[in-house]
Amino acid sequence: MTGIERAIWWRRARIAALVATVNVVGFAAVVAEQAVEWSSSWTAASLIWWVxxxxxxxxxxxxxxVTALGAVIRIWWVRVGLAVVLTAVQALVRTSLLLPATEAGSASPRVAVIWGTGMIGxxxxxxxxxxxxxxxxREDRERARREAEQGKARQAISDLEGEELRVRRLVADKLHGAVQHRLVVIASGLDRAAAELDGPTATRWAPTLRDWAQDLDELREEDVRVLSHSLFPSGADLGAYEAIRALLDRLPASVAASVVLGPRMQELVHAHHAPLTLVDRLVVVYTVEEAVTNAIKHGGAETVTVQVEVEQHTEAPWVLDVVIDDDGHGPQTAEPALSGLARHRARAEARGGSLELGHAPDGGGRLHLVLPFTPVVGA
Known part of the structure; x- marks a missing residue:
């Protein structure tokens, strides 16, 4: 028996002994109260105390x-059998001690009643x-079963997230590397073909080829590169701050954007560099990206501020607190529909966090993300 199993057994044994003791006290009180009818020569007080x-x-x-034997004998039916035998013996001892007080000598009916009462009690x-x-x-087994199921569920989610990250990284690398490279090669070939054309054919096809080359460059820069960053944000391997900073740097120059780390977050970053796991970083970055896009597109914001801080709570090791404020007109209703943010809220809630959309104290919109996490030591 391991130390944990021994501790569990002793906890159960103490509880069982306590319950049995309470019942014995109750049984003794009941039989003492009834004992005054057994004898006329004994005083009521003496009879009650003796019985x-x-x-x-x-x-x-x-x-x-019985408790001591349970610590030695592990087979349950043997313990039960010994408990029954000991109960019968103890009831017999009780009968021999209480029989003189009944003034019935060794009358069989009285003996049977006293022994049966003790045995039942x-x-x-x-x-x-x-x-x-x-x-x-049974409760411990159910708890262990639930914990095992929850562990399997957490492991399955972790495996799915790991596979998602692997696929995202693979596709992003393909888009950023092989696909963009081929587009550059094709655009360059079209430019060279346009330059080498001569005669009437050049007048007809050279502008068209150059237009195609320009379209390919725009496709590469505006679609393929953006899609690559969407699948796996730039800087995500380095940390959440770097990824958010890279995201804000891609905004139009007309939008003033900044990211501010709180004092505790700065200490945590200084200690661990990248305290969030890669999955947590992506949750934060995608949420910030959606919030900034909505603020600019729907709220007409010209200033966006991302504030990141951490707190320590008793119910979770650490809690990440991200607030995105903008100077746009904010949501139009008290309880706005999240629309594209709904999937980000679902992902945050699945990790024990929350996502709320509302108004900033100084006007504009505010998105508040709370995400429990465990710092990655040595990241």
Whole structure:
């Protein structure tokens, strides 16, 4: 038996012994109250103390012996069998001690009644303890089963997230590398073909070829590169701050954007450099990207500020607090529909966090992201 199993057993044994002791005390009190009808020569007080005390002491000894045997014997049916035998013996001892007080000598009916009463009382007391232990064991098994299922679910989610990251990185690398390279080569070939054309053919096809080359360059810069960054944001490998900074740097020059790290976040970044896991970073970056896009597109914002801070709570190791404020007109209703932000809220809530859309204190819109996380040591 391991240390943990031994600790669990002793916890159950203490609870069972406590329940059995309470029942024994109750049984002793009941039989003591009824004992005044057994004898006329004994005073009521003496009879109550003798009957109740004898019943109590014998019952406590029985509980102690059964508990001690349970620490040695692990086979449950052997423990139950010994408990029944000991109960019968203790009931017999109780009968021999209480029989003189009944003034009935060795009358068989009286002996049977006293022995049967003790047997039933002690059996109920021990049985209640065993029942409580069985219920506790069942609860522990159910808890272990739920924890195992939750662990499997967390592992499955982690595996899915890992596979998603792998596919995202693979596709982003293909777009950023092979696809863009081929587009550059094709555009360059079209330019050379246009330059080498001569005669009437050049007048007809050279402008068209150059237009195609320009279209390919625009496709590469505006679509392929953007799609590559969407699949795997620039700077995500370095940290959330770097990824957000790279995201804001791609905004039009007419939009003033900044990212501010709070004091605790600065300390955490200084200690761990990139304290968030890659999955957590992507959740934060994608949420900020959606918030900034909505602020500019729907809110007409010209200033966007991203504030990142961390807190330590008792219910979670760390909590990331991200606030995106803008100077646009903000949401039009008190409870705005999240639209594109709905999937980001679902992902945050799946990780134990929250996402709220509202108004900033100085006007404009505000998006508030809360995300529990465990700092990655040595990242």
């Amino acid at each position: 109740g005390g004898t019943t109590l002491v014998i019952g406590l000894v029985l509980v102690a012996v 002690y059996t109920v007391a021990l049985g209640a303890g065993y029942l409580v232990v069985a219920l506790l064991a």
